[in-house]
Amino acid sequence: MEMLQEIEKDRRDLRTCLLRTSCRRTLLVILALSSFAISVAILKSQLQVHAFRITPFETLKVSTPLRQEPTPRASTCPPAKNVVFIKTHKTGSSTVANIISRYGLVRKLNFALPNRAIFQRHLNHISIPGEVMTKDCIYPIPDGQEYNIVTHHAVYNRTFFQQIMPKNSTYITILREPFSHLKSAYEYYKIEKYFVAKAPGTFDPSNPISSFLKDPYFYSSNGTNFTIIRNSQSADLGFREEHLETTRFQEYLETLDKHFSLVMILEYFDESLLMLKRLLCWELKDILYIPMNENSRKRILPYTEEDRMLYKKFSPLDHALYSFFRLKFAAVLKSQNKEFFDELSHFKSLLQEVRFNCMFGNTLIVKATQWHSEFEFTGEDCRLANMRLRDAVGMLYGQSFTHQHKNESKIVFRSEEYII
Numbered sequence: 001m002e003m004l005q006e007i008e009k010d011r012r013d014l015r016t017c018l019l020r021t022s023c024r025r026t027l028l029v030i031l032a033l034s035s036f037a038i039s040v041a042i043l044k045s046q047l048q049v050h051a052f053r054i055t056p057f058e059t060l061k062v063s064t065p066l067r068q069e070p071t072p073r074a075s076t077c078p079p080a081k082n083v084v085f086i087k088t089h090k091t092g093s094s095t096v097a098n099i100i101s102r103y104g105l106v107r108k109l110n111f112a113l114p115n116r117a118i119f120q121r122h123l124n125h126i127s128i129p130g131e132v133m134t135k136d137c138i139y140p141i142p143d144g145q146e147y148n149i150v151t152h153h154a155v156y157n158r159t160f161f162q163q164i165m166p167k168n169s170t171y172i173t174i175l176r177e178p179f180s181h182l183k184s185a186y187e188y189y190k191i192e193k194y195f196v197a198k199a200p201g202t203f204d205p206s207n208p209i210s211s212f213l214k215d216p217y218f219y220s221s222n223g224t225n226f227t228i229i230r231n232s233q234s235a236d237l238g239f240r241e242e243h244l245e246t247t248r249f250q251e252y253l254e255t256l257d258k259h260f261s262l263v264m265i266l267e268y269f270d271e272s273l274l275m276l277k278r279l280l281c282w283e284l285k286d287i288l289y290i291p292m293n294e295n296s297r298k299r300i301l302p303y304t305e306e307d308r309m310l311y312k313k314f315s316p317l318d319h320a321l322y323s324f325f326r327l328k329f330a331a332v333l334k335s336q337n338k339e340f341f342d343e344l345s346h347f348k349s350l351l352q353e354v355r356f357n358c359m360f361g362n363t364l365i366v367k368a369t370q371w372h373s374e375f376e377f378t379g380e381d382c383r384l385a386n387m388r389l390r391d392a393v394g395m396l397y398g399q400s401f402t403h404q405h406k407n408e409s410k411i412v413f414r415s416e417e418y419i420i
């Protein structure tokens, strides 16, 4: 809620500013800079569209049968409302969670939320690696109702999810190229401070990650937790240490492949969302988004091939996991017809328009195309698209439960207690 108030305040400030002459000049400069940034972004997105056509992954053969097949168009199938999204850390998962949360909020679906009675602090986590999940981990819903959506961090456990979710639930997740994941997690969780504290002076300040990778276990003896930078995506998907044994790993990988209808890839974010839309028979409006959790202060440092090789050795499960699913994804993408890519470029240009309009909270009217009828993306849609999961959590609890558990509404949520 605080976030929504902040956005509202920004919009009010902007309106006041528009009325003042002194601000107009500043605004003109902002507008000019924004147009420039948008042109660059359009150019960049066009380059990205181009990039996947030349990626070497596409030339590789996939040995297992493909399950991520093209699915019918939204108009020809009933929209899916039961979705389990395994929210891996630092993979663009908050943006995907936002899309799914918006969908569920607007349609008043039931979310499987962390049980407030158990989790006093980490209300954006249903479970973390190493924890055993039971029904008590999930906030209860009234008898006779069923959960529709899981979108909070929870370690994948088929047996558990089958107990709480409807049989026809669609399982999805997202993965990120491991080295880029490392950089994101390292910066976001300020991991360096633990290592520097352990061994001041051993870090090369010009390239701390590279310095750390030279001897990562040197830094572990003080109890430093590697969870978020070593095989983290695998851990979120339920892999355990025993899977370090190659045959066990391969077995689990194939099991996951059977369970998940779509494993999205951050490096193909828009392509992934379009596949998601088709898989769930949702509308194009449902998947319009504003990127979340972008770390604009991330340091750009010169990494070497050796750094990447060392990291592969340090975090082998994530590398094997990513390369397996990226390979599959690229093959499915390659098998799409022209219509998919036409819709993709329409989607990408709509995204630019949405971002531009949302800067001012304006309503965007999107004319009908072969993929959708005319629709509006309003200021309210912008507010929802900017909503972080931790800000949505109060609304989600309120929507799913207050009508049944009136006393619960007295519980106060303090957003500073949540971590993402």
Ligand SMILES: Nc1ncnc2c1ncn2[C@@H]1O[C@H](COP(=O)(O)OS(=O)(=O)O)[C@@H](OP(=O)(O)O)[C@H]1O
Binding pocket: 088, 089, 090, 091, 092, 093, 094, 095, 183, 184, 185, 188, 266, 269, 291, 292, 293, 294, 295, 296, 298, 420
């Ligand atoms: N659309 C899109 N395209 C490309 N990259 C994107 C997108 N959305 C989010 N991101 C990047 O994802 C990183 C945040 O991941 P998460 O949202 O999963 O983080 S968290 O676990 O919820 O904290 C974070 O990465 P870094 O900036 O490298 O840290 C975001 O920039």
